[in-house]
Amino acid sequence: MQFDLKITDPKSKARAGVITTDHGTIETPIFMPVGTVATVKGVHQSELKDEINPDIILGNTYHLYLRPKLETLEAAGGLHKFMNWDRNILTDSGGYQVYSLSGRRKINEEGVKFKSHIDGSTHFFTPENVMETQRTIGADIIMAFDECTPYPCDYNYAKRSMHMTHRWLDRCIKHFEKTPPKYGYSQSLFPIVQGSTYKDLRKQSAEYIANSGAEGNAIGGLSVGEPAEEMYAMTEVVTAILPEDKPRYLMGVGTPINILENIALGVDMFDCVMPTRNARNGMLFTAHGSINIKNKKWEKDFSPIDEMGITWVDTMYSKAYLRHLFASREMLGKQIASIHNLGFYLWLTREARKHIIAGDFAEWKDKMVKQMDKRL
Ligand code: PRF
Numbered sequence: 001m002q003f004d005l006k007i008t009d010p011k012s013k014a015r016a017g018v019i020t021t022d023h024g025t026i027e028t029p030i031f032m033p034v035g036t037v038a039t040v041k042g043v044h045q046s047e048l049k050d051e052i053n054p055d056i057i058l059g060n061t062y063h064l065y066l067r068p069k070l071e072t073l074e075a076a077g078g079l080h081k082f083m084n085w086d087r088n089i090l091t092d093s094g095g096y097q098v099y100s101l102s103g104r105r106k107i108n109e110e111g112v113k114f115k116s117h118i119d120g121s122t123h124f125f126t127p128e129n130v131m132e133t134q135r136t137i138g139a140d141i142i143m144a145f146d147e148c149t150p151y152p153c154d155y156n157y158a159k160r161s162m163h164m165t166h167r168w169l170d171r172c173i174k175h176f177e178k179t180p181p182k183y184g185y186s187q188s189l190f191p192i193v194q195g196s197t198y199k200d201l202r203k204q205s206a207e208y209i210a211n212s213g214a215e216g217n218a219i220g221g222l223s224v225g226e227p228a229e230e231m232y233a234m235t236e237v238v239t240a241i242l243p244e245d246k247p248r249y250l251m252g253v254g255t256p257i258n259i260l261e262n263i264a265l266g267v268d269m270f271d272c273v274m275p276t277r278n279a280r281n282g283m284l285f286t287a288h289g290s291i292n293i294k295n296k297k298w299e300k301d302f303s304p305i306d307e308m309g310i311t312w313v314d315t316m317y318s319k320a321y322l323r324h325l326f327a328s329r330e331m332l333g334k335q336i337a338s339i340h341n342l343g344f345y346l347w348l349t350r351e352a353r354k355h356i357i358a359g360d361f362a363e364w365k366d367k368m369v370k371q372m373d374k375r376l
Contacts, residue, residue, distance in 0.1 A: 001020065028269060029349045031349045034060075037067065039083065040338075066116050077138075088140045096144065128171060142189055149221050184210055192217075196221055219234075219251065256345065257354075257372055263349075273345070282333070310347045311338045311342075
C-alpha cells in the first residue's frame with residue numbers, strides 16, 4: 001500500500017491524498033459505506049458503483065465470521081469475489097462489534113469469549129485468530145483487534161484497557177507477519193489508538209501506535225456517546241502525533257458535521273452506519289440540513305427529494321412520493337433513502353477534497369457546518 005499526501009490545507013490540518021492498493025486508488029478524504037454482512041444494505045452493486053462511486057467499502061469480521069462463515073468465503077475466493085466488488089474493502093476486526101452486539105462476553109488477556117447474536121453459540125476471538133479470519137475474508141485493509149471502551153469510562157479501566165489493546169497489537173503484528181495473504185494481493189494492517197476521553201492516555205496510545213510502523217493508523221473509542229467537543233479534542237491530540245505520511249482513519253464517525261470537523265483536524269478516512277441506518281428510518285441528510293421524510297409536512301410536496309441531484313433518485317422521485325413509500329412501509333422507500341444518503345456523504349467528502357486542493361477548505365467547512373446544522 002502506498003499513501004501520497006497531495007496537499008495540506010494551510011488554515012487547518014485537512015489533507016488531500018491518494019492511497020494505492022492492489023485493488024486501485026482511494027482518494028482521501030473518503031467516506032467508506034458500511035457493508036457489514038457483504039452488502040451495503042439495500043443498495044445494488046450497480047448503484048453503488050455508478051451512482052455513489054466509493055473507492056472503498058467496509059465489511060465486518062464479527063458478522064462475516066458468524067455468517068456466511070469462513071468456509072464459504074474461502075471457497076468463494078474471498079469477500080471481493082463473493083460479493084462481486086472489485087474495488088477496495090476494509091474489514092473491522094470485531095473489536096467493536098463483540099462489545100456492541102453480542103450478548104454476554106468475557107474479556108481477558110488472551111482474548112474475548114462471546115455469544116453470537118444470531119444463535120447464542122459461544123466463540124472466542126484472539127488477536128491471532130482475528131488476523132487469520134481477516135486473511136480469509138481478504139480485505140485490502142484489515143484492523144487490529146482492540147477493546148473499544150464505553151463512555152463514560154473510569155480512568156483506571158481506560159488505562160488498563162489501552163495497555164491491553166497495545167499488547168494485543170503486538171500479537172496482531174507478529175501473527176499477521178507470519179500468515180501470508182490467501183488470494184494473491186497484499187493486505188495492510190492498521191492499528192487502533194484507544195484511551196477513552198483522557199488526553200494523557202490518548203497521547204500515550206498515539207505514540208505507541210505511531211511507533212508500530214504500520215501503513216495506516218486508526219482512531220477508535222470515539223463517537224461512543226461523548227459530546228462532540230470531547231471527540232474533537234481527542235482527535236486533535238492524536239493527529240498531532242500520528243505520522244503525517246500515513247492515512248488516518250477515524251472509526252465509526254459520524255454525522256456530516258462530525259466528518260467535516262474531523263477532516264479539519266487531519267483525519268483522512270471515515271465510516272459510519274448513520275447514512276444507511278438513518279435512511280431506513282426515513283432521515284435524509286442534505287447540504288441544507290436533515291429531513292424526516294415521514295413528517296406530514298411533506299405529504300403534498302412534489303419537489304424533488306434533493307434539488308442538488310447528486311444521485312439519480314434525488315430528482316427521479318418527489319418528497320411526497322418518498323413519504324408515501326415510508327408511510328406504506330414499502331421497501332423501495334428505504335432503498336431510495338439509502339442511495340440518497342450515501343450519495344450525499346460521498347459528495348461531501350469529495351467536495352471537502354476539492355476545497356482542500358483549491359485552498360479554501362476552512363471557509364467552505366465553516367459555511368457547510370452552519371448550513372447543515374438544521375432540521376428542514
Ligand atoms: N474499534 C474498532 N471498531 C470500531 C471502533 C473501535 O473503537 C469504533 C468506535 N467508534 C467504531 N468501530 N475495532
